[in-house]
Amino acid sequence: MASPRQRAARLRYVQYAVLVLVLLAIALLADWDQLKRAFWDWEVVKAQFPDVITIALKNTIIYTACGFAFGLVLGLVLALMRLSSVGPYRWIATGVIELFRGLPALVVFIALSVGFNLAFPDRQIPFGNLGIVTLALGLVGGAYMAETIRAGIQAVPKGQMEAARSLGMSHSRAMISVVVPQAFRIILPPLTNELILLTKDSSLVYILGLALEDYELTKFGREGMNTAANLTPIIVIGLCYLLITVPLSIVVRRMESRAERAR
């Protein structure tokens, strides 16, 4: 009989062997020239610049930032309503949260853009497409963030509120100055994760029908792909997304390991 140690070592060798075989198979079976033509054509890559940065990446960041900012405010308001002692506030907040967490973001985009025009034919959402993106991303993100923020507020020790009240602060003053700032420190990692999700959801703006200067990364990549009959533009914009999201992920992981150590 092999000892558990020997068995574990054998298992590890098997895993390495499988990995090597798979890599070999890919290297031998793939038609590298064809792949390169389809996925990374240098001429097509060059043609993406500078617009992929100056228009597409810029717009993705703007849409995401506006949606996230609105979502953060909305999430905080919904969280405070959820914690309110006034019943109707709690019910309304719960309803809004469940509604927008339960719907696909795409549905929210459609409902907002088409629905608003149908409901108010002679009015416009302010700031045009940016207004719709901000509302739609903010509603979806805010519904998620509300629950995170609420959990954060509840994770702040009760003694903090009591100390603030014992100094004569009102409930809302204590919330603003003492509890909420501490809650946000606790929930910074999940909020950053939400920012990553919203970055990707901002691609849904394509549904609005955009002019070139409003293209964000996904729309820009799709148009480029159609023109070039080649997947290279998609690879380029994919790398642009990773340029935003990977650093954010690293920041989250840093914060989490620091919180782990502080415990």
Place this chain on the structure above:
Amino acid sequence: MTTHPTPDGATDRSAAAIDVQDLHKSFGDNEVLKGIDFHVGHGQVVCVIGPSGSGKSTLLRCVNMLETPTSGRIFVEGDEITDRDADVDKLRSRIGMVFQQFNLFPHMTVLRNLTIAQQKVKGRKKDEAVEVARANLAKVGLAEKESAYPAHLSGGQSQRVAIARALSMSPDMMLFDEPTSALDPELVGDVLAVMKDLASEGMTMMVVTHEMGFAREVGDNLVFMDDGVIVEEGDPRHVLGDPQHERTQSFLSKVL
């Protein structure tokens, strides 16, 4: 040997700093305070002792309405804090409270801990608030810690900052809930020394404590609570030296 004056009308209840009348408090079916009557005169130091769970913290927390009494009335400097229309926030700003767990605000510097309520509640200008804060930090011997964050303070330093924070509101009286129970033994003395100074300056104080030495030396009055009632109260030397009730005797024999 206390030197501060006991007011002539120690029995004249309208002149009391704290006056508690027939106080009851229940949590659900659990009646924790079963009719408490007592008062604290101006400049008096009242120590409250009793076994864990006897309702000492609840009593103290009722005095500044962190807990809402089920029935009974509480007057602070003649104002009824239990009145429906009382401005509880304003009354609280006149009552300093010190907690067992310090409850400093961890996201603020020591100085900010001391100034924020002065500015937001008392409406003091920043300069004045800082001046008051520095004076109180100096008083508790921590002037050099004003820009430190609470995480970098020892337990004893934290509790002294918490006392300075409460004092910075210029309160009429101070409540202490086991202020030294969370401290390492060698740090207890510093905190008790600060409290002793406060008492000798004539601060009205209500102190829940297990420090019998402090109660004997500094207290004007000692209250022994058990199971939600005041069993015995009086001069600390008498209560500690010659307890009249069997429950007091049995408690003291365990802790002394």
